[in-house]
Amino acid sequence: MAQTKAWLLPLDGTCKAAVGGNSMVEFLVSADINIMPVPMAPVYSPGVILWRDRIIPVIDLASVLNPAATSLVDMAGVMVLAYQAAPGEPIQNGAVVLRAAPANIMVSSDMACPVPNTPVAWKSLAMACVKDGERVVPILNVRHVFSSMLKQLYASALSVSSKDHHARPDQEVSFAAQSPADVEIAETGSVETAAHYNNEPVQEVSLAAQSPADFEPVEAGNVESADHHTEPDQEALLVEQSPTDVELAATVSVEAAENIPVTGTDESAGRGTSFLEQALARQARDREQQPGFNEKTDDFPKHEIVEPDAWTTIQNKERGGNFNSFDDIALPDDAVPAMDDDDFPTPISLAETMAGIDDPLASLEAYRESIVGSGGLLADEVNLGEPIESGLTDAAVLPGTEVVDSDPAIFQDTEQDFLLSDEEPLFLLSDEEVEAQMRDQSTDHVEIDPDLPRETGATMQPSDPGNQDHDWRQRFNEGKV
């Protein structure tokens, strides 16, 4: 039975989640970090931290799952995670608030279980789930944790919380103008809401039930599939979700379903890749696809970002004009060749059409003659017994095209395509050599050197004498500074 390493993250006193070993970068205790609040940031984001000369966001997932509990008093630290917004994109980092130190656990396919229905946000935030003893531990989809969907999930959870638990109006924390006072107000979290965490009856679904057929309804985008494993009281919650939420949840399920191998899921034989292993393998693959990542410097190649407007301008310049609308785009006169009357087909008269209908045999013969006359082949002139492949000759191959003989084994052995297969794995999640090889490809990241002299900079301090303020301000207004 294949096992892999994962990290158990205590999001709050009762709720835990896990991430793959490769997604975990560093755990920072609260004494070593300074969370800097960002104005108008969502409530679930207490701010940003400075980590390895970079600014990374901090997310309190507990407040997303339970909006009533947004206190950071019991924060033990933050876990820095790595993720990719999309395959091939540079690796990004973010941090989640932890209420206790993370723990290292080993997970295997026999620990897999369905993602809990509550809190509803798990449907989007978790890519898989395991049972650690009696505790249900969702495995985070790190990419979703640091995406914009968090705002919708929080809004949904807030509405559910306010309806189900009769929250006071002052607990409705707005996104705008977040202040420490706002957080303190929302600190009056109800125990009832916290009781949702992990106390839901776990539906015992065997691994054999996680066949591709189970995911087909979800993959087809059928909303009913999202309600497939829900309890009656949860159906109401899902109905309250926006279509976008359902779509997001379906997206997660589809992505998970895409990792299910078509064959080789025979768990009883102990050689199939489980849902959990594929989820962790997905995290590893996302990390692997990053061309340059250095854990020491955490540097990535810089990409030039071109604004859409600028891009349009560039396109216009390349075309030699300034096109503001489709009306501005006109083809030159010689772009369309002139056509004579002979180029158009001669219209068929109604009498000829009727004659063809009245005499099917005659029209069929005329059709055959027209086909033969044009050089075409009729069905009875084609030797269908000859294999199509044999008709291809070397002359039919385009110059410069490499002819590759297909190996039927490639299409038959799907188990080899998966990372955590018991037989001949490509590499393991804990393979340090592979990680080191990936990280050695990074480039230097340009940062401001705070020690650089800044003689030309000037600061206006309140303690400055008024005359100096006036001189400095006058020089700026005259454009001399």
Next chain:
Amino acid sequence: MNQVAIPLNDNIQPVREVPGWLILSIDNLKLAIPQKDASTIELASALEVSVDGEAEAGWLDRNGRMWPAYSLGAHLELQEMPPRTRRFCIMFDAGDKQVGLLCDQIRMLPSDDDLSLQAMPECMANEESPLQWLSLLEGNMVAAAKSGGIVKYMAELEARYGSD
């Protein structure tokens, strides 16, 4: 002796294409604004105090025209009564008008490269916020915005203030 007054070239005001940033201190918030977006820097004491019940913290009299100036808090909330620490007022060009923003301190960074901007993290984005970038300056976080975004944000705050 006949003397002819010759206008100095220095008095000609070209279009401002000044590089660099203005770092505005608003309580513990460091707000970066492109220098080219700032029109003038005025002393807060030069403002005419607004009457009670107005969103504007004061008005700047310039050539007989009055331009509003606003005071924002560290969380970009509107302040009717500016704190005593607001010593300066940055005036932004807003078309043919001008809008002011009060702040505690102003620091000038001469080069655009003095700030290494990174986009606001996707999970922290707020469409109502004028802040677009984050950066580090000597170990401290700086939130950067375009003056157009700030002016628009203050206008929305004033409109919301009026409706409330």
